[in-house]
Amino acid sequence: MRFPHLFVKRITATLVGLGVAAAAHAQTAWDMPTPYPASNFHTENIQQFAKEVDAATGGKLKITVHANGSLFKANEIKRAVQAGQAQIGELIISGLANEDALYALDTVPFLATSYADSKKLWAASKQAVEARLAKNGLKILYSVAWPPQGLYSMTELKTIGDLKGMKIRSYSPTVARMIELMGGQPVTVQAADLTQALSTGVVSANLTSSATGYDTKSWEQLSHYYDIQAWLPKNIVFVSKKAFDALDQPARDALLKAAAAAEERGWKVSEEKTAYYIEQLKSHGMKVQPAPAALQAELLKVGEKMTAEWAEKAGPDGQAILDAYRKLK
Numbered sequence: 640m641r642f643p644h645l646f647v648k649r650i651t652a653t654l655v656g657l658g659v660a661a662a663a664h665a666q667t668a669w670d671m672p673t674p675y676p677a678s679n680f681h682t683e684n685i686q687q688f689a690k691e692v693d694a695a696t697g698g699k700l701k702i703t704v705h706a707n708g709s710l711f712k713a714n715e716i717k718r719a720v721q722a723g724q725a726q727i728g729e730l731i732i733s734g735l736a737n738e739d740a741l742y743a744l745d746t747v748p749f750l751a752t753s754y755a756d757s758k759k760l761w762a763a764s765k766q767a768v769e770a771r772l773a774k775n776g777l778k779i780l781y782s783v784a785w786p787p788q789g790l791y792s793m794t795e796l797k798t799i800g801d802l803k804g805m806k807i808r809s810y811s812p813t814v815a816r817m818i819e820l821m822g823g824q825p826v827t828v829q830a831a832d833l834t835q836a837l838s839t840g841v842v843s844a845n846l847t848s849s850a851t852g853y854d855t856k857s858w859e860q861l862s863h864y865y866d867i868q869a870w871l872p873k874n875i876v877f878v879s880k881k882a883f884d885a886l887d888q889p890a891r892d893a894l895l896k897a898a899a900a901a902e903e904r905g906w907k908v909s910e911e912k913t914a915y916y917i918e919q920l921k922s923h924g925m926k927v928q929p930a931p932a933a934l935q936a937e938l939l940k941v942g943e944k945m946t947a948e949w950a951e952k953a954g955p956d957g958q959a960i961l962d963a964y965r966k967l968k
């Protein structure tokens with residue numbers, strides 16, 4: 640179903656392009672698949688970015704955002720842009736962790752738990768991530784962190800033992816590993832399918848941000864939110880190098896300028912809205928609290944183990960990034 644749909648779109652875009660070209664105003668139309676709902680702060684930021692690109696190019700570069708996995712599912716977006724089925728997209732870096740340990744860095748538990756540290760971790764690792772994606776013909780335009788990750792549950796949690804055997808929703812290989820080490824059973828569910836997975840009882844706990852809890856109205860299925868602040872995962876907005884190179888210089892400049900503005904705005908909004916999201920969880924009746932000391936101590940131990948596992952997998956290059964990060968701290 641997807642390919643004919645895209646095909647028709649492409650023809651339409653081409654025809655529109657030809658018509659406009661006849662009037663000597665070549666227009667480029669890009670499809671932008673993204674994984675998260677239209678009302679999510681990342682998506683709103685992307686819409687603003689697309690608007691600014693449109694304005695700065697005088698309507699010559701049109702980016703159509705397809706939110707919530709509607710054009711390609713979260714785990715298909717990278718491949719779609721690589722294959723030229725879309726020109727630009729958004730993804731969560733840690734979703735790629737099976738390709739390279741480097742991509743798992745920002746979900747190593749308790750390594751960087753504040754916005755300030757998360758920015759430092761990105762500064763220390765950005766070049767390596769860019770180089771890795773360049774091998775796939777992809778170019779990063781910008782990156783924005785999610786709010787700190789917490790633990791949602793249907794029941795009260797006192798110790799790690801309370802998670803034993805529990806089906807817990809995961810969004811990436813590293814999250815799955817953490818759930819395993821906590822004694823739970825990881826079930827991979829993308830954000831777009833989360834509400835359904837919770838309401839049908841496929842999972843009964845979740846490890847994500849206050850933002851996603853708010854987006855998916857977690858209070859309808861879950862009662863407790865433990866603000867464990869495990870990490871701040873990052874999304875990237877990236878483009879096919881081929882599509883980027885096909886733009887004229889003013890359009891490239893406009894895109895990069897809008898991307899820099901989106902990065903700055905995105906980090907700011909993410910941090911500023913965290914308190915609002917937490918407030919919303921509370922006002923809808925969720926019990927929001929820090930993890931009890933015993934549970935937090937056990938989770939920190941899981942974090943230590945995962946830090947060691949990461950360093951081993953990522954080898955000397957990974958160690959160099961960790962060292963660079965610790966120097967920035």
Ligand code: PCA
Nearest residue numbers: 785810830847848851872
């Ligand atoms: N929300 C996304 C990824 C990280 C986050 O905070 C999700 O739950 O899928």
